[in-house]
Amino acid sequence: MAQPKFFLQPLTAAICVASYSVSALASDAHNTPDTPLQLAPIVVTAQLANDANGLIIHADPKQAVQPIPAVDGAAYLQNIPGFNQVKSGGANSDVTFRGMFGSRIKIITDGTENLGACPSRMDSPTSYISPESYDRITVVKGPQTVQYAHTGSAATVSFEREPEKLTADKPYRGQASVLMGSYGRLDHNIETAIGDETKYARLNSSRSVSDDYKDGDGTSIHSNWKKWNADLAFGWTPDDDTWVELKGGKADAEMAYAGRKMDGSQFRRDSLGLHLQKKNLSEVIKQVDVQVDYSNNNHIMDNFSLRTPPHMRMETRVTRRTLNASANMLAEWDKLSLKTGIDSQHNKHAKNLVSDMKFESYGAFAELSYPLNDTNKIVTGARLDQVDISNFNTQATRKETLPSGFVRLENEIAEHGLKNYIGVGYVERVPDYWELFSTDFYGTTIKPFNLLKNEKTTQLDFGTQFEHGAFSAWASGYAGVINDFILMTYVPNEKGELITKSRNVDATIAGAEAGVGYQFTDQIQADVSTMYAWGENTTDNTALPQIAPLEARVNLRYVEDKYNVGLLWRTVASQNRISLNEGNIVGYDIGKSKSFNVLSINATYNLTSGVDLSVGIDNLLDTTYTEHLNKLGNAGFGFASDEQFNNIGRNYWARMSMKF
Numbered sequence: 001m002a003q004p005k006f007f008l009q010p011l012t013a014a015i016c017v018a019s020y021s022v023s024a025l026a027s028d029a030h031n032t033p034d035t036p037l038q039l040a041p042i043v044v045t046a047q048l049a050n051d052a053n054g055l056i057i058h059a060d061p062k063q064a065v066q067p068i069p070a071v072d073g074a075a076y077l078q079n080i081p082g083f084n085q086v087k088s089g090g091a092n093s094d095v096t097f098r099g100m101f102g103s104r105i106k107i108i109t110d111g112t113e114n115l116g117a118c119p120s121r122m123d124s125p126t127s128y129i130s131p132e133s134y135d136r137i138t139v140v141k142g143p144q145t146v147q148y149a150h151t152g153s154a155a156t157v158s159f160e161r162e163p164e165k166l167t168a169d170k171p172y173r174g175q176a177s178v179l180m181g182s183y184g185r186l187d188h189n190i191e192t193a194i195g196d197e198t199k200y201a202r203l204n205s206s207r208s209v210s211d212d213y214k215d216g217d218g219t220s221i222h223s224n225w226k227k228w229n230a231d232l233a234f235g236w237t238p239d240d241d242t243w244v245e246l247k248g249g250k251a252d253a254e255m256a257y258a259g260r261k262m263d264g265s266q267f268r269r270d271s272l273g274l275h276l277q278k279k280n281l282s283e284v285i286k287q288v289d290v291q292v293d294y295s296n297n298n299h300i301m302d303n304f305s306l307r308t309p310p311h312m313r314m315e316t317r318v319t320r321r322t323l324n325a326s327a328n329m330l331a332e333w334d335k336l337s338l339k340t341g342i343d344s345q346h347n348k349h350a351k352n353l354v355s356d357m358k359f360e361s362y363g364a365f366a367e368l369s370y371p372l373n374d375t376n377k378i379v380t381g382a383r384l385d386q387v388d389i390s391n392f393n394t395q396a397t398r399k400e401t402l403p404s405g406f407v408r409l410e411n412e413i414a415e416h417g418l419k420n421y422i423g424v425g426y427v428e429r430v431p432d433y434w435e436l437f438s439t440d441f442y443g444t445t446i447k448p449f450n451l452l453k454n455e456k457t458t459q460l461d462f463g464t465q466f467e468h469g470a471f472s473a474w475a476s477g478y479a480g481v482i483n484d485f486i487l488m489t490y491v492p493n494e495k496g497e498l499i500t501k502s503r504n505v506d507a508t509i510a511g512a513e514a515g516v517g518y519q520f521t522d523q524i525q526a527d528v529s530t531m532y533a534w535g536e537n538t539t540d541n542t543a544l545p546q547i548a549p550l551e552a553r554v555n556l557r558y559v560e561d562k563y564n565v566g567l568l569w570r571t572v573a574s575q576n577r578i579s580l581n582e583g584n585i586v587g588y589d590i591g592k593s594k595s596f597n598v599l600s601i602n603a604t605y606n607l608t609s610g611v612d613l614s615v616g617i618d619n620l621l622d623t624t625y626t627e628h629l630n631k632l633g634n635a636g637f638g639f640a641s642d643e644q645f646n647n648i649g650r651n652y653w654a655r656m657s658m659k660f
Contacts (some may be wrong), residue, residue, distance in 0.1 A: 042066050042566055042602045042614055052379070053410050053419035054463045054474050057139040061131035061159070064614040066568055066602045068181055068653045071208045071227065073107070073126030077157065080139060081513035081531045084548040086586045087647070088631040089257040090213055090223030092127040092264065094586045096629060097155045098478065098511055099533040099547035101584040103432040104455075106152030109134075109159045110247075112273065112293035113149070115347060117320035119438040121585050122264050123299045128251060130229050132177065132189045133204040134159040142461040142478055143425030144406050146365040146383035147328070149343050151404045153427040153457040153482075163243050163277075164193045164200040164235055171196050174660050181653030184211035184224075198238055205230040212256070215646035216624030222307065227253035229269070241279040248272045256306045258645040259631030262314065263307060266300035287330040296321045322347040337369040349433060357433060358390040379423075380407040387430050391437075391449050398450055402428040408461075417467040422460070429455040434585045435486050435502055442489060442503035453484040453504045470519035477512035485544075487537065490581045490588045500585070505539035525557045537579065545582040545589040548629055549575035565603040572596050575628045587631050590644070596625035610659040615652075622650040 042064045051058065061076055070076035074095040077083040085093035086101070097105050107113065107125040116123040131137070140156040148156060166173065174192035179185065186209050193202040207228040212220050229251035236244040253267035273293035280286060302315040328341025342364045349357040367381035382405040389398040408423025431452040441448035459480030466473045484504040493499045511534050517527035530552040535544030550573040557566040578589040602616035630644040 042604055053412065053421040054465045054476055055141055055144055055421050059137040061134050061137055064655050066600055066616050067618040068651060069179055069655060070131050073129030073131060076131040081529050084629055086629045086631060087627050088259045090210055091225045092255050094121055094124040095126050099535050099544060100154035102434060104152060104154040106148055106156040108148060110161055111291055112324045114295045115320050115322055117297050117299045117318040117349060118301060121434060122301055123267050123297065127267060128269050129159055130206045133206060135162045136160045141476060142459050143404065143427040143457060144408055144423050144461055146367055146381040146404055149345055149361055149363045150385050150402060151383060151427050153429055164195060164202055166193065166195045166200050168196050175658060177655055177657035179653060179655040182651045183213045200235045202233045213648040216622045216649040221645050222256050222258045225253065225255045243277040245275045254306060262301040262303045265302050265305040266298065268298040269295065271295040284331050284333050285329060286332050290327045293324045317352055319350045320347060335371050340366045356392050357437060360388045362386045375412055377410045379410065381405060396449050400430045400454060402430060404428060419465040422462040424460050427457045431486055438585055439488060439500045439502035442501040448502050452486060452502060455486050456483040473516045475512060475514035479510040482507040482509065487582060488584050505537050507535055507537050507544055509535045523558055523560060525559060527555050529553050542579045543577040545579040546584055546587055546629060549573045563605045568600045570598045587629060593628035596623060598623055612657050614655045618651040619649055
């Protein structure tokens with residue numbers, strides 16, 4: 001895999017030297033001994049629940065997190081209560097939310113969707129995301145927004161970059177970080193921008209490498225990787241109300257998988273986008289946004305380049321080319337706020353250079369917000385998508401009209417520090433590429449292209465936040481009915497190999513995430529968060545598979561102006577609600593899982609203005625454990641057919657970051 005030469009390892013030393021020298025000058029020039037320093041603790045529960053009374057979550061991906069700062073989008077999202085990931089190795093796992101998987105979770109980057117190509121989701125959408133390259137992550141729980149095409153029934157996740165705001169007095173800005181850890185982990189992240197009030201150029205780039213890790217028993221796990229990405233943007237801001245940005249990006253990677261018969265030897269991404277924004281067009285029309293984005297993901301998987309070659313070598317190349325276009329408008333009149341828009345998506349999938357699928361969708365939405373009085377606000381929206389899918393293998397076509405909508409009441413009682421929300425949403429979801437092309441229809445040996453029904457989700461979401469003095473608490477819950485839930489069953493063929501079958505069943509789901517925090521003194525803080533998801537296949541009266549067990553996190557911190565130290569205790573219960581040999585495209589239930597506890601410690605020190613050093617030890621006690629959501633180990637590495645691989649053992653890491 002070719003990698004840019006500007007990401008060579010000497011950059012580590014260069015950033016460290018520059019971090020100290022540049023920021024030391026800034027510190028001498030701008031700080032006095034009486035200037036208080038604000039140093040945020042390492043994040044262990046990446047949640048800022050301050051929108052829609054806690055329904056919408058924000059996270060800062062540039063802030064250090066524990067466990068070790070994330071290499072991809074799925075690893076970062078696991079720091080937000082409700083998220084988990086189906087582990088396949090050291091990186092590029094597949095994210096889940098409240099037990100839901102795949103296209104039920106809408107993944108957006110800078111307002112557009114970048115889809116993977118691998119039939120077994122080796123390159124899930126989050127595998128192309130370097131979290132630290134973004135300014136903010138936003139999560140909308142449940143079907144409580146209609147602003148994006150074919151709305152996510154479980155959640156909508158958006159990785160966002162903000163437009164640059166530079167001045168003639170300071171025509172540049174930047175930040176960089178270096179991370180070093182056990183098992184050869186080395187990450188570089190650089191973001192820099194130059195320009196003035198009317199124009200700018202911004203570069204986001206990163207590189208990450210790691211060797212195979214060892215579990216708590218000292219067993220080496222096939223899990224090494226090399227990843228890099230670079231995105232360049234040119235912006236024009238002729239006035240305060242106009243923004244135009246042209247951007248392009250490239251990335252590539254190679255990834256070894258402990259839980260698969262093949263590894264990923266190429267994860268190439270090429271992207272190009274044009275975004276336009278105009279504000280304050282009139283007293284009513286406050287903002288108009290138009291954007292067009294193109295991406296081409298070119299993925300190769302094989303069984304010989306990253307492992308000892310077997311007798312029979314295999315290689316498969318898959319591609320997904322996607323073109324997204326959208327236009328939306330925000331209007332405000334009196335107390336009413338209305339956002340409307342139209343969008344389209346065209347994507348084509350190919351396997352070994354032969355196209356097998358074309359997907360087209362056209363949609364329109366309207367989302368309205370209106371304050372009923374000083375304490376209550378109603379938010380509602382509706383959406384309609386027209387989807388056309390062509391199967392080039394059989395010349396079959398599928399056309400669907402997909403409605404979705406929601407209504408939500410938000411309530412705030414400021415004098416009591418109390419915020420609440422309750423809403424109902426409905427989504428229809430057409431089966432995605434993986435469900436249509438990577439499975440056979442249950443009980444047959446034919447593809448389910450026109451046999452699988454659309455999935456229909458009706459869900460109630462509710463939550464609350466409370467603050468009083470040193471005490472704070474939050475909770476969010478949900479209960480839903482899913483008609484024609486798409487379920488995967490793994491059955492043996494005549495050779496004894498497991499074949500994935502898909503069918504529709506009815507299901508009910510429920511669960512909650514909650515947390516409490518307390519400020520014992522000016523320095524000592526503590527918080528506890530927990531999450532639980534439950535699902536039932538009401539057609540067969542069995543549990544829904546591949547749902548993570550009850551989990552809690554206890555975080556204790558000691559915070560001073562220039563340093564802080566923290567302790568994280570993650571405790572995960574056993575999962576007894578399983579459905580043998582059923583699951584999703586990536587994994588399936590093979591048995592009940594055991595409980596485990598993992599203890600980690602961290603510290604951060606402010607070396608000088610703009611320069612922080614963070615250190616951590618994950619899995620301090622070197623515990624040997626396996627996540628319930630875990631792709632099966634592969635026999636090529638000595639695993640039995642029904643044995644999962646273990647997670648990483650004790651892991652030391654250090655991260656230096658700077659801003660200028």
